[in-house]
Amino acid sequence: MTSESARNLKAATVSLVLFAAVLWIALGQEIDFAQIRPVLLIPAVLAYSLVLICRAKIFRLLSSIGTQHPFSTWLSLSARHQLVFIISPSGAGDLAFPVLARKMIGLETLPAARLIAEARLRDVLAVLGIGCAGIAGTGHFPVPALVGMVLCFAALFWSDLSIRAANVLVRRFKRMRARAQAMHPPTEPETFASLSQRMHIFGLTLSLWVFACTGILAGFHAAGYPMSVAESFVMLAGLNVAGALAFSIAGFGVAEAGAAGVLVFLGTPLSVAAGIAIIARPLLLLSNCVASAVLELVACVLGARASAR
Numbered sequence: 001m002t003s004e005s006a007r008n009l010k011a012a013t014v015s016l017v018l019f020a021a022v023l024w025i026a027l028g029q030e031i032d033f034a035q036i037r038p039v040l041l042i043p044a045v046l047a048y049s050l051v052l053i054c055r056a057k058i059f060r061l062l063s064s065i066g067t068q069h070p071f072s073t074w075l076s077l078s079a080r081h082q083l084v085f086i087i088s089p090s091g092a093g094d095l096a097f098p099v100l101a102r103k104m105i106g107l108e109t110l111p112a113a114r115l116i117a118e119a120r121l122r123d124v125l126a127v128l129g130i131g132c133a134g135i136a137g138t139g140h141f142p143v144p145a146l147v148g149m150v151l152c153f154a155a156l157f158w159s160d161l162s163i164r165a166a167n168v169l170v171r172r173f174k175r176m177r178a179r180a181q182a183m184h185p186p187t188e189p190e191t192f193a194s195l196s197q198r199m200h201i202f203g204l205t206l207s208l209w210v211f212a213c214t215g216i217l218a219g220f221h222a223a224g225y226p227m228s229v230a231e232s233f234v235m236l237a238g239l240n241v242a243g244a245l246a247f248s249i250a251g252f253g254v255a256e257a258g259a260a261g262v263l264v265f266l267g268t269p270l271s272v273a274a275g276i277a278i279i280a281r282p283l284l285l286l287s288n289c290v291a292s293a294v295l296e297l298v299a300c301v302l303g304a305r306a307s308a309r
Helices: 003-026 038-062 071-087 092-105 109-137 142-157 159-174 177-183 195-222 229-245 254-265 270-308
Strands: none
Touching: 003 254, 003 270, 038 071, 038 109, 038 195, 038 270, 071 092, 071 270, 092 109, 109 142, 109 159, 109 195, 109 229, 142 159, 142 195, 159 195, 195 229, 195 270, 229 254, 254 270
């Protein structure tokens, strides 16, 4: 068995065990599938489509070759990356991004890896800040949560400095600064983002995750659970933390467990929380996949129109 096969087997095992555990808890009470309202998946798909549009704008803005390709190409890259990300084992989607970027826009591996890494660092800051806002909004640890929100959003606004500081810390920790400078001497002076650039990136990143919260809100309403805005903020953070800390296929099992854990934190009984998670998580996954497919189709249409001109 190859190492890749072993990792996939481990991911599948983790997924099945966690999903079975959540399902077993959920069966402690009757799951009411009659409460599902599929029509509410339409706003969820729309929200996740807006997420992908914001992601494409961020990629194009941060890339050194952003203006060399039409927006439709970046939109297609964003949609394909998202689809790979949500259906593959944890982390594999981001590892595949340099391959997709090289194939679709000719971006070299190192710049592509840096692009997705910087985008993810901004994602972490935005998600943590929104999560802190949600925790404060639900009445849990309001003062520390508000302080955390301000710190996260401040770090997001000055994300170019945060990324630079992270790079310096990593180099110092690994004691590779001298070697890296010898192998890759700087060819141009370091620059800092302007105020307008910072505001643009901050606004796009925050908008992306607010739209993601809207998708979660619609998805849980579709599952029959009337979630508040503040609760959707906490759910966003919980789902992302659960996905980041676990190795599974398409978040299967892990996401359900994470969603149930967040609902319990918000005061929902465990068996009820597990039942809601079992219904809501597949609806969110379906909405994400449909949004990726729709945006890929839109990108193809826009690209065809641009080629015909």
